[in-house]
Amino acid sequence: MIKPVICLAGPTAAGKSAATLALAQRWPIEVIVMDSATIYRGMDIGTAKPSKLEQASMPHHLLDIRDPAESYSAAEFQRDASLLIEQIQARGNLPLLCGGTMLYYKALREGLNNLPQADPAVRAAIDNEARTSGWPELHRQLSEYDPVTAARLAPNDSQRLQRAIEIYRVSGRPMSDWLADARPAQNDSHRFVTLSLEPSDRLALHARIAARYHTMIKEGLLDEVRTLHARPDLHDGLPSVRCVGYRQLWEYLDGRISIGQAVEQAVAATRQLAKRQLTWLRSQPERQVIDCLASDAAAQVVDQAARQWN
16 A cells, blocks of 8 residues: 655644654654745745754755755646655655645645746846836736736735736736646645644734744844845845745845834734635645644644554
8 A cells, every 4th residue: 555645734833843853753754845935045044944953853855955046936846846755755764745835735736737937037027117116016907917816816925926927928818817728637646645734723823923033033034134135146036035034134134124124024924924824725625634733733743644654
């Protein structure tokens, strides 16, 4: 019997790292990190990247695989994670997907639509317009030619807005048409099981998020961002710089907002990220939910995994 591939998912600050360590104490696991921020080298504190001790206790894959000046797509994750699953299983170990980038998980499980490829020149032009007019204005423009896509995107969701506008400008067709025409093929080579760490009290998760970000600031996050900001090849149009918690400090270093505003906005943006992550997870009826606020949450994850792996 082929063992299933478990995905340990959940919003930011849900305790996925602690649960992963508990799993590693019982099984020979190798972690496939499912996170669009921890892929970047030099971005450690603000991404809550696994510590050196955690990385030494079990193999972690897809960490530090890109320079912040580079990009990494869901299609690349789909390819890399699929290969890693095969390699880990061939070694006799158990692959564990872990992270909060739900687009990556969706790409791996469900496949991808055949959307137009990225065009760096078009993206740069869109970023320049956003700097001048603001993302809400570009969102308003998107609603005129692609109201379906605009309706599901927040006015300041810069990364997704950029992609939707880019697709229209490159192809002349709205993104919603592309998605309706090309249904992705399901991944039938593996059976995925989703263990989802979710809060029974949203306000308690919000408190965790705020406390964690303030701890990151104390641990030197501002200096980490300052090092990135000093690089002439990095700018606020890059996916790395747009990461939640980094973008706001970048704006502070640009002199556009105060440090207090940056921290406040970063915490608010992280809460919005958690909300989007939970919305996606709750659309998956087959997931197995564990209260991330429970004192025995990690133990419950181990129990649920035992039903799949033993």
